[in-house]
Amino acid sequence: MKAPKIFAIALIFLVLALLASPAYAHGFGQRYDLPVPLNMFLIGAGATVALSFVVIGLFVSRRGVEFRYPRLNLLRVSVVGPVLSRSALNAAIGIVSVAVFSLVVVAGLFGVNEPIDNFAPTFVWIIWWVGMGYITALVGNIWALLNPWKITYEWAEKTLKRDEAKPPRFQYPERLDVWPAALLFFMFAWTENVYSGASRPFNLAILVIAYSVITWAGMAAFGKHQWLRHGEAFTVLFGFFSRFSPTEVRVTDRNLCLSCGVACDVSEPDCVDCYQCFEQAAPEHRELNLRPFAVGLTLPRRVSTATAAFVVLALATVTFDGFQDTPTWANIQKTALDLSENWGGNPLDTIGTIGLVFVPVLFALVYLGFSWGIRRLGQTQTSVADVARVFVFSLVPIALAYNLAHFISLLIIQGQLIIPLVSDPFGFGWNILGTADYRLNLNAINARIVWYISVSAIVVGHIVSVYVAHIISLREMPDHASALRSQYPMLALMVSYTATSLWIIAQPIVG
Amino acid sequence: MNIPKILLFALLAALSLSIAACGSESEPEHRTLNLEVSEGVINLSGEELRVTQGDTVTVSVASDEHGLFHLHGYDHEVPVGPGEAAEFTFNASASGRFNFTFHPAGEEAVVDHGTLFESDILENGQSFTFKITDDLAGHEIVYHNHMNHEMTGSISVSEISGVADFVAIDALAGGAFSPLQVMVSVSSTVVWTNTVDEHQRIASGPPPENPDGKHEHEEGGEEVDLGALDVYPR
Numbered sequence: 001m002k003a004p005k006i007f008a009i010a011l012i013f014l015v016l017a018l019l020a021s022p023a024y025a026h027g028f029g030q031r032y033d034l035p036v037p038l039n040m041f042l043i044g045a046g047a048t049v050a051l052s053f054v055v056i057g058l059f060v061s062r063r064g065v066e067f068r069y070p071r072l073n074l075l076r077v078s079v080v081g082p083v084l085s086r087s088a089l090n091a092a093i094g095i096v097s098v099a100v101f102s103l104v105v106v107a108g109l110f111g112v113n114e115p116i117d118n119f120a121p122t123f124v125w126i127i128w129w130v131g132m133g134y135i136t137a138l139v140g141n142i143w144a145l146l147n148p149w150k151i152t153y154e155w156a157e158k159t160l161k162r163d164e165a166k167p168p169r170f171q172y173p174e175r176l177d178v179w180p181a182a183l184l185f186f187m188f189a190w191t192e193n194v195y196s197g198a199s200r201p202f203n204l205a206i207l208v209i210a211y212s213v214i215t216w217a218g219m220a221a222f223g224k225h226q227w228l229r230h231g232e233a234f235t236v237l238f239g240f241f242s243r244f245s246p247t248e249v250r251v252t253d254r255n256l257c258l259s260c261g262v263a264c265d266v267s268e269p270d271c272v273d274c275y276q277c278f279e280q281a282a283p284e285h286r287e288l289n290l291r292p293f294a295v296g297l298t299l300p301r302r303v304s305t306a307t308a309a310f311v312v313l314a315l316a317t318v319t320f321d322g323f324q325d326t327p328t329w330a331n332i333q334k335t336a337l338d339l340s341e342n343w344g345g346n347p348l349d350t351i352g353t354i355g356l357v358f359v360p361v362l363f364a365l366v367y368l369g370f371s372w373g374i375r376r377l378g379q380t381q382t383s384v385a386d387v388a389r390v391f392v393f394s395l396v397p398i399a400l401a402y403n404l405a406h407f408i409s410l411l412i413i414q415g416q417l418i419i420p421l422v423s424d425p426f427g428f429g430w431n432i433l434g435t436a437d438y439r440l441n442l443n444a445i446n447a448r449i450v451w452y453i454s455v456s457a458i459v460v461g462h463i464v465s466v467y468v469a470h471i472i473s474l475r476e477m478p479d480h481a482s483a484l485r486s487q488y489p490m491l492a493l494m495v496s497y498t499a500t501s502l503w504i505i506a507q508p509i510v511g
Numbered sequence: 512m513n514i515p516k517i518l519l520f521a522l523l524a525a526l527s528l529s530i531a532a533c534g535s536e537s538e539p540e541h542r543t544l545n546l547e548v549s550e551g552v553i554n555l556s557g558e559e560l561r562v563t564q565g566d567t568v569t570v571s572v573a574s575d576e577h578g579l580f581h582l583h584g585y586d587h588e589v590p591v592g593p594g595e596a597a598e599f600t601f602n603a604s605a606s607g608r609f610n611f612t613f614h615p616a617g618e619e620a621v622v623d624h625g626t627l628f629e630s631d632i633l634e635n636g637q638s639f640t641f642k643i644t645d646d647l648a649g650h651e652i653v654y655h656n657h658m659n660h661e662m663t664g665s666i667s668v669s670e671i672s673g674v675a676d677f678v679a680i681d682a683l684a685g686g687a688f689s690p691l692q693v694m695v696s697v698s699s700t701v702v703w704t705n706t707v708d709e710h711q712r713i714a715s716g717p718p719p720e721n722p723d724g725k726h727e728h729e730e731g732g733e734e735v736d737l738g739a740l741d742v743y744p745r
Contacts, residue, residue, distance in 0.1 A: 032584050032607035034741060409607075442584055442605030446564075448744035 031325070033409050034447040036454060041506040044455040048462050048498050052491050055466045059474070060484065071289040074247075084288060094151040101148035103425055108205025112427030118201035119425035122417045124208070125192070125199070130407045131415070136238040137400045140247030143238040144275050149215040150235075153224055168223035177306035178230050182313055184214070185233035186356075189317040193324060194352030225276040237314060243273065243296035243393065244400055251277045253285040272299060294464045297396055298471040303389040311392045312367060315399040316360035319500065322406045323359070324352070326507040367392075370493040378477045378486030390476050391490065394469035398494060401461020402501040405454035412445045454505050462498040466491060537745075539565035544740070548574040548591070548613055553737045561741040562603050568740075569600040576615060577717065582740065584609035606744040613735040629657070629714040633682075633705040639713050643668055643699045656682065657712040664688035669696045681706050682713075 036044075075081045083089065100123070108120035115121045135142055144150075188211075197203045218227035228235045250270050251257055257264060257271035264274030270287075271277050273296065278286060323329055336351045371388040380387070416438070423436040430436065469490045470483075477483035542562050547554040562568050572580045574591040581588045584607060589597040591613075630639035647668045656662035664680065674696040681689050684707045695701060705711045 030583060030610070032605075032609055034606060034608045034743065413607075442607065446744050447606035447742075 030414065031410055032413060032442065033450065035508050036451050036502070036506040038506065040451055040455050041502055044459055044502050045499055047459045048495060048502070051459065051463050052466050052495060055463055055470065056484075056487065056491070059470045059487075069292050069295045071248075071250075071287075071291050073287045073289050075286060075288050085283065090145070093145055094154075097146045098148050098151055098155075105205050105208055107425045108201040108208065110426065111201055113200060113202050114427060115199040115201065116417065117424075117427030119418075119421045120201040120204050121199045122414070122421055124204055126411060126415050127418050129192070130411045132234075132238060133241060133400075133403055133407075134411070136241040137244050137403075138246075140245045141238060141242035141249075141273070143234060143242075147228075147232070147235060149212060149219070149232065150224065150228060153216060153219045157224075168221065168226065170221050172222040172226040172230060176230065177304050178236055178310055179306045180218070180231035181233045181236040182306060182310040184211070184231065185237055185310065186313060186317075188233055189313075189320075190353065190356055193317065193321055194349055194356055196346060196349055229276070236310060239273070240311060240314065240393070240396060241400065243299075244294050244396060245296065246291055246293050248272050248287075248289050248291055248296060249275065249278045250287040250289055251281045251285055252287060253277075253281055256281055256285065272296070294397055294468055297393045297468045300475060301393075303392060305385065305389065308389045308392040309364070311396065312364050313360045315395055316363040317356065318399050318403050318406075319363075319504070320356060320359040322402070322501075322504040324355075326504060328507070329355070367395075367493070370489045373489030374473075374486045377488060378473070378482045380477055380482065380486075382476075391469055391472055394465055394472055394490070395494070395497065397461040397464040397468065398458075398497050398501065399461075401457040401464075402504075404457045404461075405501070405505050408453055409445055409447075409450045413440060413442060416440045416444065455502070458498060458501050458505070462494060465494050465498075469494070537563065539563070539567070539745075541567045541569070543569045543571065545596075546570065546572045546580075546611075546737075548572065548576070548580070548737060550575065560738060561743060563743050564603055564606045564745040566603045566742075567600065568603050569598060570740075571596045571598045573597075574613070576613075579614040580611065581614060581734075582609060582611045603742045606742045608739045608741050610739045611737050613737055615735065628654075630703070630712055632658075633703070633711045633713070635705055635708050638702050638704040640700060640702045643695055643697055643701065645697050648697050652715060653717050654713055654715050655717060656686075656688075657714045658710055659686055662686050662688060662711075663717065664690075665692050666701060667692065667694045668699075669694055672696045672698075675699055678702070679704065682711050683707065 073081075075085060104120045104123055107118055111118045111120070132143060132146075191198050191207060198207075215227070215232055218231045221227070222231075230236075250272050251264075251274065252270050254269060257274070257277055260271065260274060260277040260280070264271040264277050332355075333348065333351055336354075337347055368384060368388055371391065372384045374391065375382065375384050375387045378387075382390075417440065419438040420436050423433045424430045466487075470487055473483040473486050473490070474480070477486050540563075544560060544562075570582065570587070572589065572591050573596040574580065575593055577592040578590070579588055580591045580597065584605070585601055585603075587599050587601060589599055591597045628641045633639055643666075649670045650668050652666040652668065654664055654666070662682070666678075674694055676699055678693045678695050678699060678701045680693065680701065680703045682703060682705045683689050688703075693701070703711075703713045
């Protein structure tokens with residue numbers, strides 16, 4: 001099975017190399033953000049530190065380790081419940097999702113090859129990538145419903161009348177874990193942050209097709225759920241995000257949960273956020289719950305090294321995305337450009353690639369360093385790697401908050417590009433829905449509102465992270481005192497991470 | 512549990528209040544920004560490129576090079592060039608940081624407010640025809656061979672009619688147009704003929720400048736980043 005994968009990766013790089021086209025400013029969509037003013041940066045930083053101690057104070061007096069949270073099963077709520085349980089709704093969502101997916105590919109392949117005039121770049125980079133990140137974090141894992149690769153695969157299964165219970169052609173090698181997804185995500189992040197041709201509709205369509213082939217092949221070879229859980233980068237990533245969200249799917253059939261096995265780590269009596277089990281469960285055992293934000297991050301889970309690495313990679317790339325817009329990065333680029341006279345290819349792409357590798361490695365090393373501190377002060381017997389794995393999800397809220405702060409104005413202002421584009425997705429001058437002449441409303445969100453939202457989100461995200469880490473420490477550390485002590489290094493790490501986020505949004509934006 | 516919670520909300524409230532207090536309360540004003548572009552760099556005449564939302568802003572651009580000055584976001588585009596400064600006025604209704612860029616006059620840009628032309632590739636013996644339109648009266652049209660930037664020529668459009676109805680320009684060996692300069696009038700027809708084996712492509716405007724010695728991208732002139740206008744929220 002190794003050969004096809006290597007072949008696929010080689011294919012992608014080959015395609016990229018062939019398509020290397022005029023350099024565009026990295027990313028897609030012009031940004032009009034005003035940097036956060038100094039006073040707000042300082043207030044945000046001060047609040048971060050002060051509130052951290054408030055949260056600690058909250059825990060000093062707290063003893064009980066038992067952690068429960070209130071839930072409301074939406075499937076039992078009148079009106080809402082019956083609507084949500086309708087399979088017709090599901091089918092309709094599936095058709096719409098696949099239709100939009102096809103439109104992206106067709107527009108990319110056959111439409112005008114200009115980023116602004118084609119449906120594909122705006123939809124993929126702004127509406128889907130930014131929007132889906134927001135919704136999975138703030139509402140729930142709708143990617144599980146919308147995933148066009150999963151839906152089309154299910155259609156194909158149904159058409160070919162393949163028995164779902166039949167074991168897949170190949171057994172997924174468990175030791176590969178989520179590494180394929182992490183690798184594919186890294187390639188996606190590279191495309192988004194480094195590859196200068198990513199805004200070209202045609203290139204984008206080719207990349208989407210390549211990823212689709214990999215995903216369909218993976219599902220066909222190893223089984224739908226196996227590949228989604230281990231190899232479909234976005235299922236895994238949005239799954240991380242949605243642990244923060246206020247909704248969960250839960251299966252209350254203990255036996256079924258156990259039979260889903262490693263797939264769904266059974267932490268509680270029920271299994272939570274396990275879609276494989278949820279699909280198989282009888283209706284009376286299914287729950288779609290509202291829950292408080294972020295509690296999904298505190299649930300005890302088996303976190304593998306690969307998962308932890310993927311989380312760190314995701315955190316680092318989110319930060320790198322913003323760091324690329326700072327003058328500091330521009331200086332690094334300038335210095336490197338002077339040194340790179342005789343490098344081949346596109347030197348900016350090379351520098352970006354180095355940065356995209358370096359930043360996650362740096363993140364991982366710093367995190368391991370602090371994990372070592374947590375272990376020392378918490379006086380636990382577990383290894384540094386175990387500590388790192390157990391706490392890794394507590395960093396997610398800081399990254400989500402930063403992601404929200406970084407993209408809010410892009411989504412609200414540049415996201416409007418989709419309004420004219422739905423009327424003329426190919427750039428052929430059509431006006432299907434009569435919206436082709438829509439002009440962006442630059443006033444849709446005021447810079448001051450952006451500042452408020454950004455700084456508050458980052459501060460709140462920080463508090464939530466500190467809170468989640470504490471809950472985890474109370475569960476994992478031998479006693480209350482060591483749990484508290486273990487959190488000082490964690491707090492230092494989180495304050496510096498949050499300060500980095502604040503620093504980036506306070507930077508003058510370049511390019 | 513309750514007291515820290517209250518404290519937390521108090522802190523959050525204090526945070527948002529202190530931020531809210533930072534708003535400026537000045538009246539909208541009329542601001543004029545004088546920008547001088549020389550060699551792709553902007554020279555600020557003591558102006559800070561920062562206005563407040565709601566201000567009326569007049570941007571005046573002088574440039575030593577022909578091209579288009581573009582304020583992004585608000586999407587104002589004015590042709591600029593040596594001589595008089597180009598001006599536009601707008602209401603800074605939206606806050607944000609808006610880049611402005613300079614597109615040097617390449618084959619795609621509008622030169623001297625005129626229309627542009629570009630031939631197909633001409634082989635030996637092939638010709639390209641361009642008819643002078645009314646709006647070009649009194650203008651000087653610069654053109655070049657896009658396959659060989661050394662080859663340039665110009666057409667003066669007289670305001671007097673009947674100067675010449677038909678002008679033939681030959682592209683000769685050794686990289687020159689003959690005649691180098693022609694005088695025509697409105698609705699004259701100009702025909703270029705390639706008389707050599709090298710391929711040629713006639714395009715209006717001066718040849719693209721390559722200060723770095725790099726070849727420019729085929730699509731659109733290369734865009735020079737000049738800076739940004741900050742519109743602060745009121």
